[in-house]
Every structure is written in C-alpha cells, then in structure tokens.
Amino acid sequence: xxxxxxxxxxxxxxxxxxxxxxxxxxxxxxxxxxxxxxxxxxxxxxxxxxxxxxxxxxxxxxxxxxxxxxxxxxxxxxxxxxxxxxxxxxxxxxxxxxxxxxxxxxxxxxxxxxxxxxxxxxxxxxxxxxxxxxxxxxxxxxxxxxxxxxxxxxxxxxxxxxxxxxxxxxxxxxxxxxxxxxxxxxxxxxxxxxxxxxxxxxxxxxxxxxxxxxxxxxxxxxxxxxxxxxxxxxxxxxxxxxxxxxxxxxxxxxxxxxxxxxxxxxxxxxxxxxxxxxxxxxxxxxxxxxxxxxxxxxxxxxxxxxxxxxxxxxxxxxxxxxxxxxxxxxxxxxxxxxxxxxxxxxxxxxxxxxxxxxxxxxxxxxxxxxxxxxxxxxxxxxxxxxxxxxxxxxxxxxxxxxxxxxxxxxxxxxxxxxxxxxxxxxxxxxxxxxxxxxxxxxxxxxxxxxxxxxxxxxxxx
Ligand SMILES: *Cc1c(COP(=O)(O)O)cnc(C)c1O
Numbered sequence: 524x525x526x527x528x529x530x531x532x533x534x535x536x537x538x539x540x541x542x543x544x545x546x547x548x549x550x551x552x553x554x555x556x557x558x559x560x561x562x563x564x565x566x567x568x569x570x571x572x573x574x575x576x577x578x579x580x581x582x583x584x585x586x587x588x589x590x591x592x593x594x595x596x597x598x599x600x601x602x603x604x605x606x607x608x609x610x611x612x613x614x615x616x617x618x619x620x621x622x623x624x625x626x627x628x629x630x631x632x633x634x635x636x637x638x639x640x641x642x643x644x645x646x647x648x649x650x651x652x653x654x655x656x657x658x659x660x661x662x663x664x665x666x667x668x669x670x671x672x673x674x675x676x677x678x679x680x681x682x683x684x685x686x687x688x689x690x691x692x693x694x695x696x697x698x699x700x701x702x703x704x705x706x707x708x709x710x711x712x713x714x715x716x717x718x719x720x721x722x723x724x725x726x727x728x729x730x731x732x733x734x735x736x737x738x739x740x741x742x743x744x745x746x747x748x749x750x751x752x753x754x755x756x757x758x759x760x761x762x763x764x765x766x767x768x769x770x771x772x773x774x775x776x777x778x779x780x781x782x783x784x785x786x787x788x789x790x791x792x793x794x795x796x797x798x799x800x801x802x803x804x805x806x807x808x809x810x811x812x813x814x815x816x817x818x819x820x821x822x823x824x825x826x827x828x829x830x831x832x833x834x835x836x837x838x839x840x841x842x843x844x845x846x847x848x849x850x851x852x853x854x855x856x857x858x859x860x861x862x863x864x865x866x867x868x869x870x871x872x873x874x875x876x877x878x879x880x881x882x883x884x885x886x887x888x889x890x891x892x893x894x895x896x897x898x899x900x901x902x903x904x905x906x907x908x909x910x911x912x913x914x915x916x917x918x919x920x921x922x923x924x925x926x927x928x929x930x931x932x933x934x935x936x937x938x939x940x941x942x943x944x945x946x947x948x949x950x951x952x953x954x955x956x957x958x959x960x961x962x963x964x965x966x967x968x969x970x971x972x973x974x975x976x977x978x979x980x981x982x983x984x
Contacts, residue, residue: 531574533565533568533579536558536561536565539561539579540554540557540558540561542576542580544576544580544584545557545561545580545583548580548583548584548587552587552591556587556590556591557583557587560583560586560587560590561579561583563586564579564582564583564586567579567582596952597952598610598952598953598955599952599953599954599955599969599970599975599976600955600969601923601924601954601955601956601964601965601966601967601969601970602955602956602957603905603906603908603921603923603957603964603966603968604907604908604909604910605868605871605872605909605910605968605969606809606810606811606868606909606910606911607910607911608910608911610955612809612810612816612910612911613808613809613810613812613813613815613867613868614867614868614871614969615813615814615815615848615867616813616851616852616855616865616866616867618851618852618854618855618865619814619815619847619848619849619851619852620848621851622848622850622851623844623847623848625847626843626844626847627843627844627847631843633645633648633843633846645840645841645843645846646662646663646831648846648847648850649662649664649849649850649853650662652850652853652854652856653819653821653853654821655857656779656793656794656853656856657779657793657794657797657804657821658794658797658798659793659797659804659821659822660822660823660824660827661821661822661823661824661827661828662819662820662821662822662827663820663827663830663831663836664808664817664818664819664820664840664841664845664849665817665818665820665836665839665840665841666816666817666818666840666841666845667807667808667809667816667817667818668773668775668806668808668810668818668819669695669699669704669818670818670839671773671806671818671819671820672701672704672708672773672805672818673704673707673708673835673839674708674818674820674830674833674835674836674839675771675803675805675820676704676705676708676710676738676771677708677709677710677833677835678829678830678833678835679735679736679769679771679803679826679829679830680708680710680735680736681708681709681710682709682710683711683733683735684710684711684712684729684731684733684734684735685705685710685711685713685734685735685736685737685738686713686715686726686729686730686734686736686737686738687701687712687713687714687715687737687739687740688714688715688716688721688725688739688753689714689715689716689718690717690718690720690721690747690751690753691738691739691742691753692712692714692740693740693742693743693745695743695775701740710735713734715729718747719747719749719750719751720750720751720753721752721753721754722754723754723758723762726754726759726762730762730766730768734768735768736768736769737759737762737763737768737769737770737771738770738771738772738773739754739756739759739770739771739772739773739801740772740773740775741772741773741775741776741777741791743775743776755799756770756772756796756799756800756801757799757800759800760799760800760801761800763800763802764800769802769803769823769826770800770801770802770803771801771802771803771804771805772796772801772803772804772805773804773805773806774791774793774796774804774805774806775806775807775810776790776806776807776810776811776812776911777790777791777792777793777796777804777806777810777811777812778790778791778792778793778811779792779793779794779812779856780792780856780862782811785863785869785872785873786873787872787873787909787917787919788909788917790811793806793821797821801822802822802823803820803821803822803823803826803827803830804820804821804822805818805819805820805821806819807911808849808852810911811869811909812852812868813852813866813867813868813869814848814849814852814853815844815845815848815852816845817841817845817849818839852866867971870971871968871971872909872919874968876904876920876921876922879921879922879967879970880902880922880967882922882967882970882973883902883922883923883924883965883967883970885973885977886967886970886973886976886977886980887901887902887924889976889977889980889981890924890926890965890980892980892981893980893981894926896929897929897930897939898926898927898928899926899927899929900924900926901924901925902922902923902924902925903922903923903925903962903964904920904921904923905921905922905923905966906918906919906920906921907919907920907921907966907968921966921967921968922966922967922968923956923964923965923966923967924964924967925962925963925965926940926943926962926964926965927961927962927963928940928943928961933961936961937961940958940961940962941958943963944956944958944963947963947965950979951979952975952979954976954979
C-alpha cells in the first residue's frame, strides 16, 4: 500500500540528464559515473529527502566528488617521527622525482644496453653506484628489505640451516618476523645462545654439515641492556669463514655514511660491515638512505650472482620508477659536501633545534586563531625520533606546537584533543600530530614550508 504522504515520482533519467547542471557534470566526469551516482541519488528522492532539481544535482555532485577524490594524498607529518612507515617513510629529493617522471612517461633503457644494442640488466643502473659507495663487489636490488632477506635466505640456504642468535629473532612490524621469513624462504632456523647473550662457542657448536650460512640481524627496533653479549661482525665473519660459510648481515636501515659525523647517533655503516667480513648485507632504500622503497643486497660477486639467478628475484624485482629514483639518490651521495642539504631525510634529521623552534613560533598565531578559544597554543620542547626502527632509543631534541584544551574536566579535555586531531586530519592537506601528556603535539621538525600549513589555518574551517 502506498502511503498518502509518498513523495511524487522523480522526473525520468533522460530529463534529469538534460538539466544544464547535470550536463556540466557529464561534460567534466563522463556519463557512466554521473549515471551511477544519479541512480543512487534518486533513492534519496524516493525516500523523500530530496525533492527538487537543485537538491538532486547537489547530491549527484557530492557522490561524484567523493568517488573521484584521490585516496592517497600528501599529508603534513608532524608526528615527530621522520621516517614514519605509515606516512610513507623517506621524502624524496626533487632529483629523484624528476628521474621517475622522466622514465615514467615513456620508454627507457631499463633492460637495454645502449652501447651494444643487446639486452641489459635492470640492476645495471644502480649496481655501480652501490659498489662505489659501499666497496661491495656486486649488488642487486629488490622491492624492499624484507624481500631482500627472503631472497637471500632462499637463494643461499634453501633446505639447509641458518644459524642466528636468539637475541636477534626480531619482529620488525607489519608481520615481518625473522623466523617466519626463514620458514617461507625454505630454510631451517638454528637458534643459538640466549636472548641476552650469545658466545663464540654457541655458533661453533651449531655449525654442521647442513649449515648454509650465519645470519646476523641488526636489532633495529629494540635494545637489550645489562648483562649482554653479542658477537661483532668481525668475530662472526671469522667463525663463518673458518667453516667455509658466508656471513649474511641484515642491517635494516644501515647507512652509506657515518651518521656520527652529522652529529646523529651511530648506525652501522654498510662499507664498514663489509670490511669487517660480512659476505652479503641487506638494507632498506627508504630508511636512512633517504631514497625510494627498495631492498639493497650487496657483497661478494659469486653470492650476488647466485641470488640474482633465483626465480624469486624476478618476483621481487623493482620497477623502473624505483630504480630511477634510487639511482638519482645514490648519485647525490657522490658529493658528501652537498649530500645533507640535498637528501631530505638527512636534512630533516640534522635540523637545528633553534631552526625548528623558529618555525613553530611563526605558526602559533595562525594555529591559535584556527583552533579558537577552547584551546591554548604554545611552543614546547619535544624529542623527535628517526623512525623505521632506526636507532630506537635515540631522541633528537626538537620543538612542537602544543595544543591544550582549556576545559577543567579531564575527560572533556581528552575528547577535545581527539576532535581537534580529527579536524586537523580533515584539512585539505591533512596534518598528523600526536597526543601525549594531555596535549596535541605538532612536532615541526619536518615542516620545511610553513606557509602551506599557515595558509590552511588562515583559510580553513
Ligand atoms: C626495517 C627492517 C627490515 C624490513 O625492511 P623493509 O625495507 O621495511 O622491508 C628488515 N630487517 C631489519 C633489521 C629492519 O630494520
């Protein structure tokens, strides 16, 4: 039975599509999408919540815009974690972006040797740079460092044993656990030592006819303190080589330069780890290196050749844009004098606290106006982190915009902060901070263009 209050039938679809505003939508977004959205919007008409041309057109337009809004978009990383995995880790230098665009728009010599006219190898574009910067004999690159570890273990140790210290059976997050990766790589884990201490004899006693290699994993996201013992790369390399085995080191981040010369906490330098006798090292492209997501495998030429021949290499390889970006970033390492200024990750990590504080202070008025009288805004000292498991305990002194609710009620304050965080996320370029100590903190270490932020607060809702 039809209710007497039922809204009148909407006009026919053809008539609606002839409305000038609908025609404009079709002209800019195409008939298929507009028609889909119109069918949905007509439900509103039937439900009685829309009853005229203006209302229906607006409903269609809103749906079209919602569908077409890009899902992935730039945000302002004000979390204080420079290499934030959830926010895309290393920002790329313009040189890398230009290199990506150059090869993305058309054909390139990705696997083509321009000298001989024969087939080339995609690793060729970066291998010489990696070797030059690390002293390695050879190198290859895959999708990320987790893939690098998987590939190396599979290529060098399938159906055999890998000896690892119990103190290094790490979980990196996002379900990267060394024991799981090892199982997937088809090798057997031979744990040695205890969580806090592993000795030379532990390794020596574990080595047998089925042993393929010794693995050392950099414990990048935690630290064990107190009564501890782990062997150095040099000691492990000696044990491995005495038994005719390779030593593989998963460095996680690693670094191509000595971070301490930049006033940053120490991080293993790839070249030194190879000099100490590691036969293969793996490390990430988008951690301290400051490049695109990639997993770099470097070391002995015969082992790299075996790794490269694995069918898994084909499955885990990088695309042309990644390789173009990586090559461009590695090229910046050729000049240590300009490196820190040109690689954004290094530039952000080495920013002076004064500089960050000045940026924060300059943003206070616009932010205070935008947040309104429910909040008080000031600048406070905070600690930034490097992130991505690099140097987990080390903190870099920084400055943040601090927003505190003026409510006397604690629960209300905490709700205010969550709502404010949400408002910040709804800005045209969302602003991501962190809530701590009854405050919303916006660490300004990664703010290099304050005008963009200020503009949003001056005009934004
Ligand atoms: C980060 C990390 C990985 C994983 O590297 P991705 O590039 O994120 O895949 C593996 N091992 C260690 C020790 C790490 O720190």
